[in-house]
Each structure stands twice: as structure tokens, then as C-alpha cells.
Amino acid sequence: MSFIGKKISEARKQKGFTQEELAELSKVNLRTIQRIENNNNEPRGKTLELLCEVLQIDRSELQDLSKVSENNKIGAFVVNAIFLILLNLAIAVTFSYLVMPVEADVNSKFGAILLSFFIPFTIFYYTQQMKATERIFKFGICWMIYITTLLYAQGFRGALAIGFESWIFSCILIYFGVLFYGKVLFKSDK
The missing domain is CATH 1.10.260.40 (lambda repressor-like DNA-binding domains)
Structure with a gap:
């Protein structure tokens, strides 16, 4: 209210x-x-x-309350933006830690594949009312920045080699697929 x-x-x-x-x-x-x-x-x-x-x-009292309400909305937006940035960074760092080191073994990479399914599945569960494109933008921006940076730093061929050798591209594809097609995977009454 x-x-x-x-x-x-x-x-x-x-x-x-x-x-x-x-x-x-x-x-x-x-x-x-x-x-x-x-x-x-x-x-x-x-x-x-x-x-x-x-x-x-007093009419002016109600208008002052309206201004306070507007300020609260701006504050909530800033807090949400900071949270989304930190969440995206945590996701990117977690996956990179699991698959990018040279010494990463198959178990670590398989764990990253499992996480690339379950993390977006959990995100989808709590954001079912959100449109798929909005969900991808909010929770997948880290991967968009990652891919852009990788392409810039390594070039197209180098990025492909690194991406497929480390399994990071597989993780990204699964991650985006679950975020976008979550309704197919998760049937609920929400």
C-alpha cells in the first residue's frame, strides 16, 4: 500500500x-x-x-509522504543494482575458479557443468514472474562481459580454443539455456 x-x-x-x-x-x-x-x-x-x-x-503532508515514497524507490533500486552486480561477479568467479586453471580436472569441470544447471534453475524458481530476456540480462550480464573480454583479449580463435578446452562455453550455454527456457524445465503453479 x-x-x-x-x-x-x-x-x-x-x-x-x-x-x-x-x-x-x-x-x-x-x-x-x-x-x-x-x-x-x-x-x-x-x-x-x-x-x-x-x-x-493536511494535503501538503500527503504530498510529502509521496516524495518520501519516491526516495525509497530510488534507494531500493540502488541496493538491487549493487546486489545484482555482486551476484554476477560471484557467479563468474565461481565458474572461472572451477574450470579455468590449467590443473582443473574433470571432476572440477563436471561440478561446473552441474552448477551451470542448478544456479540458473534456482534463479528461475525465484523469478518466474520475470520475462526470460529480463532474467538473462539481470543474471547473465557477467557472462556477456566475460565473453566480450575474452574475445577482445584472445581474438576469435584464441577465445574459442580457451572456451572449449576449459569447458567454460559449455557452462555458459547451459546457464543461458536454463535461464531462458526455465518454463519448459520447471512446471509450477506460480
Whole structure:
């Protein structure tokens, strides 16, 4: 519930009004009040003025709450961006550690193959509502940067040799495949 919707709902209940009574007193449509309190709409202009008048709420106080809400959204975006960057780095470092060293054996590489299935499968499980392309962009950007860097540093032939010899390309293909085609692999009610 938004701060404004929550404040209007609290003030209405404090005054002992039902939504229907508030609609009648303020001359605002009942459905509009329901949408405001359910955070589907944010009142503006005349609607906000009418509701504030009936509920005896200071309009500027509600607008200040709206600004605080907007600042919280920006803060959440920054925290989410930092988390995604750190998560992508952890994924890339983990796979590189398992397959890239010269002394990496078949067991280590097979472990990387298993992780390249289970990590994106877990990501898919918790992000089923997300579109596949958005999921790939958010959780696969590390691999896009990795491949670009490898191509730049080693050239096309060198990158192919390193990628297939170390099994990292196999891991990347499985990783992207599971992120993109997760719905095929995971049937759920979500």
C-alpha cells in the first residue's frame, strides 16, 4: 500500500467511516476510493482535495509522504543494482575458479557443468514472474562481459580454443539455456 493510500485508509478508519460513507461525503466514486486504498491509484488534484477536506488531513503532508515514497524507490533500486552486480561477479568467479586453471580436472569441470544447471534453475524458481530476456540480462550480464573480454583479449580463435578446452562455453550455454527456457524445465503453479 502506498503511503498516501495507507494514510487515507487509516484516517477513514479513525473517523469511523466505511468506504461507502467516505465516497458519499467526499463525492468521490467508491471504486476510486477502493483503488486508492489498494494502491492501484494515487489521488491527485480535485480528488485529493475532496478526500483531505472530509478526512481533515493536511494535503501538503500527503504530498510529502509521496516524495518520501519516491526516495525509497530510488534507494531500493540502488541496493538491487549493487546486489545484482555482486551476484554476477560471484557467479563468474565461481565458474572461472572451477574450470579455468590449467590443473582443473574433470571432476572440477563436471561440478561446473552441474552448477551451470542448478544456479540458473534456482534463479528461475525465484523469478518466474520475470520475462526470460529480463532474467538473462539481470543474471547473465557477467557472462556477456566475460565473453566480450575474452574475445577482445584472445581474438576469435584464441577465445574459442580457451572456451572449449576449459569447458567454460559449455557452462555458459547451459546457464543461458536454463535461464531462458526455465518454463519448459520447471512446471509450477506460480
